[in-house]
Amino acid sequence: MRALSQNSSPQRLLVAAVALGLTAAAAFAGTLGANAALPSTPSGWTQVFADDFTGSAGSGVNTANWQYTTGTSYPGGPANFGTGEVETMTSSTTNVRLDGSGNLLITPVRDGAGNWTSGRIETVRSDFQPPSNGVLRVEARIQLPNVTGNSALGYWPAFWMLGAPYRGNYWNWPSIGEIDIMENVNGINNEWATLHCGTTPGGPCNETSGIGGQRACSPTTCQADFHTYRVEWDRSTSPQQMRWYLDGVQFHTVNANQVDVTTWTNATNHGFYVILNVAMGGGFPAAFGGGPTSATVSGIPMKVDYVAVYSKAGSGSTSSPTPSATTGSGTRDAYSTIQAESYNSQSGTQLETCTDSGGGQNLSYVTNGDWALYQNVNFGSTPATQFYGRVASGAAGGVSGLVQIRLDSLSNAPIGSFALANTGGWQTWSTVPANITAVTGTHNVYLTFSSGQPADFVNVNWISFGH
Structure with missing residues (x-):
């Protein structure tokens, strides 16, 4: 290389x-x-x-x-x-x-x-x-x-x-x-x-x-x-x-x-x-x-x-700058599998070896306030109305959180989310669907995480969208 x-x-x-x-x-x-x-x-x-x-x-x-x-x-x-x-x-x-x-x-x-x-x-x-x-x-x-x-x-x-x-x-x-x-x-x-x-x-x-x-x-x-x-x-x-x-x-x-x-x-x-x-x-x-x-x-x-x-450390904000959505080379297909480890930027997460079908890696140690960015996701002209997340959790009893989708800025409101608690283990995987506000065009997609407890609550293997 x-x-x-x-x-x-x-x-x-x-x-x-x-x-x-x-x-x-x-x-x-x-x-x-x-x-x-x-x-x-x-x-x-x-x-x-x-x-x-x-x-x-x-x-x-x-x-x-x-x-x-x-x-x-x-x-x-x-x-x-x-x-x-x-x-x-x-x-x-x-x-x-x-x-x-x-x-x-x-x-x-x-x-x-x-x-x-x-x-x-x-x-x-x-x-x-x-x-x-x-x-x-x-x-x-x-x-x-x-x-x-x-x-x-x-x-x-x-x-x-x-x-x-x-x-x-x-x-x-x-x-x-x-x-x-x-x-x-x-x-x-x-x-x-x-x-x-x-x-x-x-x-x-x-x-x-x-x-x-x-x-x-x-x-x-x-x-x-x-x-x-x-x-x-x-x-x-x-x-x-x-x-x-x-x-x-x-x-x-x-x-x-x-x-x-x-x-x-x-x-x-x-x-x-x-x-x-x-x-x-x-x-x-x-x-x-x-x-x-x-x-x-x-x-x-x-x-x-x-x-x-x-x-x-630098002066000013400690969060990463929010890039604008672009098109052309590097565009991702919203309706194919977007591997969680293929992020363009992230905060708070780590990677580990994944034992789910297909192997590779997954986002791990994910907790409240963490996020990952996937740039240039093309939803096309037919609106996407579904979001799917391949997730696992070994969180303790009483620990849960939300997996959310935001477009183009971390400060924008989520267009959809689903709740997750213990799935039986950190490598016990489940595909969870959620409804989202209809989306067309090309956007930067933020996967964000919200929880009322300061504890890890989810691993993510991949995400995808559907009509």
Whole structure:
């Protein structure tokens, strides 16, 4: 899914790096040792997630924080993860393990038949986004696989983020947004940073290349030492902005007004999850010499010292802005199943694995005041008069609430609702119908929740409408 462009030669990258200020980068990189602990929270920020990969040598990752992605694709998604990479991802500690010294190792390995395995982990959480008028900061300290030249052909390590609506859909890339904080290929001393959005091929974000920038590591190479890779997603500026940093030095910026409003909203008005992986082969390595080949060396890990996510509150309202309804690309059909996890934005909810028919994920831990937004829902010219919700509840006795539908603004009155109490368990599913005020045209649909008790009262798998 990641950038496939070849923007500059290594020689030009080195010149660009000098122009951006190598002295500051060197000073920053030199302040931390090879197995440094998680740094203290930067002044003005609040830590919202962190893992410094402390644990016994040979153990797996903390599955409260991370989930393994295995195989050669997401279930039902594009083959080879949509990028042409050739490895099989596993949860084996051969490919993903702690080193006992505070580092995570993700290691590609070739077997005797020439087949590659590697590792890909993703945060369980998929709600990382800035608060309204605030800033999100996502960073990691990483040493890239220490291999170069022909021995490195095909290596593709990455630290990146995908929009939450991708989970359970797997065919809505790049519209749901991808933020590549760090990518590297073929052992080149360079970091690539990219925002993917819009449509492919081409579109407002120049896919499949995306809107990218790049910078060389210095004074040590990206492969020879640890460096710190960071993105800041800033909703406090006008226009909104994303900024990329290598060892504390900013080198790439994307402003919201570089694309149209709908593209930016679709790509950013929701949470994200964080990914660490080392792919082998595919389109990006192919742009820089190809691989893997028989000369490619097996078993060289990407080392991750820590991953941390910070948030900085903004001034004014803490609720997300209400976008206006739009038509065109990205329109949803009101009369097909709208998966609850495919929201464009939400407040208060979480996602969990769903055991209902079809699997995927569901909204969970939903309580009074929570909401989820589904943009561009097309009801057509024949009025919709019914709403259906696939819901479950394990709420305690006496706890119940309303599942409501609102159009275009959280402040608008509901057009319909149904009440829900315990259904027999949080994964005991029932389809509940409700009458709604007749609706035509295209609208932003808010799913809102109201209860007289401060307790979780509903899980939601999907919603739909009928005549």
